[in-house]
Amino acid sequence: MNFHLRLWRQDSKAADGRFEDIEARDIPAECSFLEMLDIVNNRLVVSGQEPVSFESDCREGICGTCSIVINGVPQGPGRGAACQVYMRKFAEGDTITVEPFRAGAFPILKDLVVDRSAYDRIIRAGGFIDEHTGGAPDASATPIPKPVADAAMDAAACIGCGACAAACPNSSAMLFVGAKVTHLNLLPQGKPEAKKRARMMVRAMEAEGFGNCSNYYACEAVCPANVSASVIAKLNRDYIAGEFAEAVGAID
Amino acid sequence: MILDAKIPPGPIEKKWTSFKNNAKLINPANKRKFRVIVVGTGLAGSSAAATLAELGYQVDSFCFHDSPRRAHSIAAQGGINAAKNYQNDGDSVWRLFYDTIKGGDFRAREANVYRLAEVSGNIIDQCVSQGVPFAREYGGELANRSFGGAQVSRTFYAKGQTGQQLLLGAYSALSNQIGLGRITMHENSEMLDLVLVDGHAKGIVVRNLITGAISSHAADTVLLCTGGYSNAYYLSTNARGSNVTATWRAYKRGALFANPCYTQIHPTCIPVAGDYQSKLTLMSESLRNDGRVWVPKKKGDNRAPGEIPEDERDYYLERKYPSYGNLAPRDISSRSAKEVCDEGRGVGPGGLGVYLDLGGAIKRLGKHVIEERYGNLFEMYGNITGENAYERPMRIFPALHYTMGGLWVDYNLMSNIPGLHVLGEANFSDHGANRLGASALMQGLADGYFVIPNTLGEYLSTQFGGSKVSTELPEFKKTEQEVRERVNMLLSVKGCVPVDEFHRQLGLILWDKCGMARDDAGLRLAINEIRALRDRFWKEVAVPGTGTDLNQSLERAGRVADFLEFGELLCLDALTREESCGGHFRVEHQTPDGEALRHDDKFASVFAWRHQGDGNAPELVKEPLQYEAVHLATRSYK
Numbered sequence: 001m002n003f004h005l006r007l008w009r010q011d012s013k014a015a016d017g018r019f020e021d022i023e024a025r026d027i028p029a030e031c032s033f034l035e036m037l038d039i040v041n042n043r044l045v046v047s048g049q050e051p052v053s054f055e056s057d058c059r060e061g062i063c064g065t066c067s068i069v070i071n072g073v074p075q076g077p078g079r080g081a082a083c084q085v086y087m088r089k090f091a092e093g094d095t096i097t098v099e100p101f102r103a104g105a106f107p108i109l110k111d112l113v114v115d116r117s118a119y120d121r122i123i124r125a126g127g128f129i130d131e132h133t134g135g136a137p138d139a140s141a142t143p144i145p146k147p148v149a150d151a152a153m154d155a156a157a158c159i160g161c162g163a164c165a166a167a168c169p170n171s172s173a174m175l176f177v178g179a180k181v182t183h184l185n186l187l188p189q190g191k192p193e194a195k196k197r198a199r200m201m202v203r204a205m206e207a208e209g210f211g212n213c214s215n216y217y218a219c220e221a222v223c224p225a226n227v228s229a230s231v232i233a234k235l236n237r238d239y240i241a242g243e244f245a246e247a248v249g250a251i252d
Numbered sequence: 253m254i255l256d257a258k259i260p261p262g263p264i265e266k267k268w269t270s271f272k273n274n275a276k277l278i279n280p281a282n283k284r285k286f287r288v289i290v291v292g293t294g295l296a297g298s299s300a301a302a303t304l305a306e307l308g309y310q311v312d313s314f315c316f317h318d319s320p321r322r323a324h325s326i327a328a329q330g331g332i333n334a335a336k337n338y339q340n341d342g343d344s345v346w347r348l349f350y351d352t353i354k355g356g357d358f359r360a361r362e363a364n365v366y367r368l369a370e371v372s373g374n375i376i377d378q379c380v381s382q383g384v385p386f387a388r389e390y391g392g393e394l395a396n397r398s399f400g401g402a403q404v405s406r407t408f409y410a411k412g413q414t415g416q417q418l419l420l421g422a423y424s425a426l427s428n429q430i431g432l433g434r435i436t437m438h439e440n441s442e443m444l445d446l447v448l449v450d451g452h453a454k455g456i457v458v459r460n461l462i463t464g465a466i467s468s469h470a471a472d473t474v475l476l477c478t479g480g481y482s483n484a485y486y487l488s489t490n491a492r493g494s495n496v497t498a499t500w501r502a503y504k505r506g507a508l509f510a511n512p513c514y515t516q517i518h519p520t521c522i523p524v525a526g527d528y529q530s531k532l533t534l535m536s537e538s539l540r541n542d543g544r545v546w547v548p549k550k551k552g553d554n555r556a557p558g559e560i561p562e563d564e565r566d567y568y569l570e571r572k573y574p575s576y577g578n579l580a581p582r583d584i585s586s587r588s589a590k591e592v593c594d595e596g597r598g599v600g601p602g603g604l605g606v607y608l609d610l611g612g613a614i615k616r617l618g619k620h621v622i623e624e625r626y627g628n629l630f631e632m633y634g635n636i637t638g639e640n641a642y643e644r645p646m647r648i649f650p651a652l653h654y655t656m657g658g659l660w661v662d663y664n665l666m667s668n669i670p671g672l673h674v675l676g677e678a679n680f681s682d683h684g685a686n687r688l689g690a691s692a693l694m695q696g697l698a699d700g701y702f703v704i705p706n707t708l709g710e711y712l713s714t715q716f717g718g719s720k721v722s723t724e725l726p727e728f729k730k731t732e733q734e735v736r737e738r739v740n741m742l743l744s745v746k747g748c749v750p751v752d753e754f755h756r757q758l759g760l761i762l763w764d765k766c767g768m769a770r771d772d773a774g775l776r777l778a779i780n781e782i783r784a785l786r787d788r789f790w791k792e793v794a795v796p797g798t799g800t801d802l803n804q805s806l807e808r809a810g811r812v813a814d815f816l817e818f819g820e821l822l823c824l825d826a827l828t829r830e831e832s833c834g835g836h837f838r839v840e841h842q843t844p845d846g847e848a849l850r851h852d853d854k855f856a857s858v859f860a861w862r863h864q865g866d867g868n869a870p871e872l873v874k875e876p877l878q879y880e881a882v883h884l885a886t887r888s889y890k
Contacts, residue, residue: 012801031528032636038530042750045794045805053804057317057491058327059531060632062416065322084635109462110802117439120319124431128424129383133303133701136374136381140338143392153385153410156417160321184383 001027001092005040007052008099010108013115017108019097033076033085034059034066037098054112059083061224064159067166068112069099074163074222081161081224101166105173105209116162118208119176125204126197127180129190142188155182157225164219164227170211175219177201178231185238195252198235199242255508255860255875258662258710259363264349264881268367271663272706276713283308286712289456289471291443291498293320295415295693296676297477298422299700305429307705312469313426313435314458316442316493316807321423324479324491325696328415329536329629330399331407332379332693334372339396343404345369350882352691355401355581356656356684357834357850358884359514361858361877363663364681371702372694376408378701382421386410397541399689401581401889407690412536412628418693422700438469442807443498444735446474446505446672447728453502453672454721455728457735461807464800466739468723468732472715473671475704476502477696480655480677482515484815484822485767486759488652489521489534495811496818499659499678507667508860508873510680511657512818513826516687516835517768518653519545519585522636522646523605527756532651533636535608535629537689539646540578542613542622545569545585546645547606551596557607557645568592576889583686583835583848584889586650590768591846593649600647609645650768654692656683656835657825660860660875664707665699668860671711675699680858685834739799742809747792751808754789758782758812758819766823771839775827779820786816821861821870828872831855852884 003024010017022044027036034056041051057065061081070076076085090096098112106114144152156179164175181198184190190197213232220229245252260271278286286309290301293315301313317323335348349369353360376394380386386408387395396405410417429435440461447455447468455470478498482488503509520535546565553560568588570577580588589606592598599605614622619642623630630641637647658680665673665681676696683691722728765778789812797803832841832848833855841849850856858875 028526028528030525030638032530035528035530038752039528042752045750045796046748048748048796050796051805053802055318057322057493058324059492060327060533062327062413063322063324063491064326065317078635079631080635084632086635086638088638113802116318120321120427120437120439123424124427128428129381130428131381131425132306133299133378133425133705134374136377139336139373139376139380139386140393142380144388145392146388146390149385149388149392152383153387153417156383156385156410156420157413159416160319183385187383187385189381189383 001029001087001090003027003090003093004095006095006097009052009111011110013107013109027087029088031087032059032083033070033087034083036087052112053110056083062159064161066161067101067114067116069101069166071097074101074166075161075224079224079226081159101162103162103165103171105165105171106162118210119160119162119173121208122173122177122201122204123180126193126200127184129184130193144188148186152183152186155179155227155231158227159225161224163222163224165210167218167222168211169216169218170214172213172219173205173210174213174232174235175223175227175229177205178235179227181238182231182234185234194238195242195245198238199246202235202239253862253873255660255668255873256662257361257875258664260663264362264366267363268370275706276709278709278712280308284310286310287312287471288473288475289314289469290475290477291456292323292477292479293423293426294323294325294477294479294676295419295422295696296700297323297475298419298426299697300475300477300675300704301435302422302425302429303701303705304708305434311429311435312438312471314438314441314443314456316440316461318439320426320437320439321420323419324494325419325693326416327491328693329412329534330538331397331409331414331690332375332418333399333406333690334376334408334694335369335406336373336376338394339405341404343406347404348372348406351402352682352688353684353882354887355688356686357848357887358684358856358879359833359877360684361681362879362881366881367703368682368695368698371698374702375694375697379418379421382424384410384417384421397538398579400537400540400579400585401688409538412538412626415693418697422697443478444501444810445731446502447731448505448669449721449725449727452670455723457732459735459739462802464798464803466732466735468728470721470723470728472721473673473708473711475673475675476659476678477675477700478678480658481818482652482655484758484819485652485762486755487524487529487532487763489518489532492531495814497811497814499674500814500818502659502667502669502672504863505669506863507669507672508660508862509657509821510660510858510860511825512822512861513766513829513836514656514685514834515652516582516654516656517586517650519582519589519650520608520648521651522633523600523649525601533632534651534653535633535646535648537582539608539610539626539629542625543578543608543610544612545578545606545608547592547597547599566592566597573889580889581686581688587768587837589650605647605649607645608648610641611645614642654687656680656685656687660858664710665704666711673704673708675704685836739806739810742793742795742806742813743799745790745793745795748794749792750794751805751812754785754793755812755815757785758816761785762819762822766826769837769839770826772827775823778823782816782819782823789813789816825859825861829855829859856884
């Protein structure tokens with residue numbers, strides 16, 4: 001197959017970026033989108049040019065390293081991360097636009113590579129259960145009803161890729177934060193710190209420059225891990241309870 | 253050179269307890285004075301860094317990813333073993349220990365494996381406390397499933413994403429400690445060398461992958477938790493970035509590399525589709541709980557699977573191994589798949605595939621049950637192959653997945669270089685010649701949460717007094733200079749062949765001649781071919797750009813250069829081990845019915861290789877394996 005690529009090139013964080021037109025010829029229909037980029041890159045190298053920088057690692061949709069926007073959609077068409085997009089989904093001769101994630105809190109480092117360390121900093125503010133190794137009771141000591149465990153798992157499936165914030169017109173990271181808060185706050189082990197967790201993570205999110213949810217649901221539409229926007233409702237409830245508890249000096 | 257594994261005395265059930273009772277402790281005030289470098293943030297690295305920081309050590313954690321959460325442990329699917337016996341089906345610490353030793357074809361160190369089984373239950377407790385959402389039954393208790401090589405259900409799981417959930421648990425503990433200021437996190441930092449001071453591991457040299465800056469970091473001890481080397485084969489189930497560089501650089505500084513030929517080829521991966529392919533995708537072994545593996549009885553049967561009647565199908569695992577059936581261990585299942593494909597009965601393009609059929613289970617349990625258990629795997633399969641596995645069986649074929657070999661360590665997880673500790677897949681110790689499913693996650697977390705916090709004192713207690721090591725020492729300056737020179741060498745070749753091309757060719761050599769079946773002539777040929785390829789690499793590789801910014805060609809070139817050296821050692825080890833065991837199958841050594849034939853009289857030992865300088869043959873150092881608790885037996889899954 002043959003494609004016409006419009007690729008975002010940017011030499012460094014400080015430099016201005018631009019779209020570059022590259023022809024991708026004789027691409028096998030069975031190959032993945034990233035394998036198509038590999039082929040294009042290797043051809044660039046052979047002709048003495050610098051290949052396009054883009055991130056990927058596991059290439060099976062779970063590590064969250066992919067950070068590209070294909071034809072305006074973060075992580076590209078269909079469910080899953082960009083590494084799960086296959087060329088057979090495109091038509092012969094298609095023009096395909098490839099950009100990095102766009103969000104103020106995700107500065108572009110080079111070409112399609114962005115800095116998503118903001119997400120790590122949000123987790124450090126409260127995305128954990130403060131529990132030290134060795135002190136755990138037997139795993140079966142606290143039964144957790146299956147529906148609760150399943151709902152926690154569905155939220156915990158977040159791969160931390162950043163597509164939610166990249167898709168949001170308000171650059172909100174609330175799907176990401178809501179997923180972690182929902183995962184931990186639903187579980188009995190996460191209850192003791194539930195309100196504090198929501199409060200601290202939302203504050204960290206705001207400090208990183210992410211906006212608030214404005215109910216577009218673009219995050220849910222692009223999320224490669226199928227995280228439901230209902231986690232944002234849970235986040236809002238726990239956050240309000242957390243701020244209120246702090247304001248009135250409640251111990252819980 | 254004599255290797256002392258430092259195995260504690262006493263009966264096997266008492267060794268770990270007696271070790272802990274007598275272990276050297278470091279008091280809390282002194283812990284604060286010790287700095288620990290942890291390289292890698294997978295299960296072993298994250299759990300070790302978090303736990304050591306909780307204990308009060310100053311920890312520096314390094315990963316080459318942009319975030320510690322991206323380490324490749326994240327991709328593990330199936331589950332984690334633990335001898336909890338929640339199912340009341342006869343499990344025990346002893347049984348998990350024995351299954352693991354037997355699964356490893358009696359080539360693992362007994363005392364380490366027993367300890368692994370002993371702490372397995374603590375891991376599950378720890379993970380549940382951290383909020384890992386393991387699968388549950390309706391009453392709220394934990395669910396289990398079976399995995400290959402076991403006849404009990406002892407595998408805990410979180411959908412098909414167990415590795416992800418366990419890693420995120422360890423990552424959350426790590427993040428907590430980073431937030432508290434007890435761990436300094438260095439992302440985008442790739443370790444390119446180990447620094448020795450007076451023969452002790454006292455630091456590392458890293459390259460920042462974003463800025464290109466090369467820097468030194470000093471500590472009182474170094475922990476390598478850098479994973480395995482499956483990517484030497486180019487196509488594997490590992491992430492693209494997984495590499496051997498950290499352990500290989502340690503080897504070149506004197507650490508022994510043990511049993512590199514013990515590689516695991518996983519039976520259930522999506523077959524190769526073309527030469528553009530960048531990786532292979534695993535379909536979790538857990539599918540074999542409900543799936544049946546088969547090929548047509550007739551050679552070259554091109555009918556669609558649905559048109560092949562039941563009595564013309566060969567469920568070869570069930571036929572050959574009636575007691576374990578589809579849950580035969582990975583090495584045996586892979587080899588059986590190769591056998592039927594060699595006979596011309598393989599399915600799909602090129603005849604390199606077998607069916608993994610869940611049709612029966614869908615009929616018996618309903619599509620919704622299968623969807624709940626394996627939905628994400630079916631979706632992934634559909635995405636990659638364009639086929640609907642609910643309607644026709646999956647096509648699978650073996651692929652490189654895990655490497656049991658790694659740097660040699662003693663019972664304390666310390667290598668032969670004082671101060672250099674090696675955890676998780678990067679070491680060699682627990683899986684022998686074949687790893688059972690759901691045991692890698694167990695080992696990574698055992699090493700990090702429960703073993704190293706107890707054993708690290710053995711080394712650190714010898715390091716009181718004396719001046720603190722600083723990066724101003726000439727040893728650091730010299731190593732840093734060597735790293736710079738190597739980076740510049742890669743940039744100055746200025747050839748016109750992309751790095752990937754060399755990697756792909758190395759992979760083909762290893763897969764053909766050091767893959768599921770190996771023989772003397774093939775291995776000798778492979779060594780020559782690798783040497784020739786390495787020479788070509790240094791004349792023709794194209795690495796555009798500079799070393800002073802983000803340069804992904806340069807990153808890959810450095811890793812492939814190390815794989816090109818390592819591949820030779822891998823083949824040399826396979827050539828020297830003239831027996832078949834576990835994942836290492838030498839065609840000259842097999843039973844009349846084609847099973848692996850061990851030679852315990854000559855080879856019941858660890859083969860550890862010691863670097864003797866570039867261009868010289870490495871020295872072979874052996875650690876005899878003493879079996880006190882189990883009898884060496886011929887593995888049988890029939």
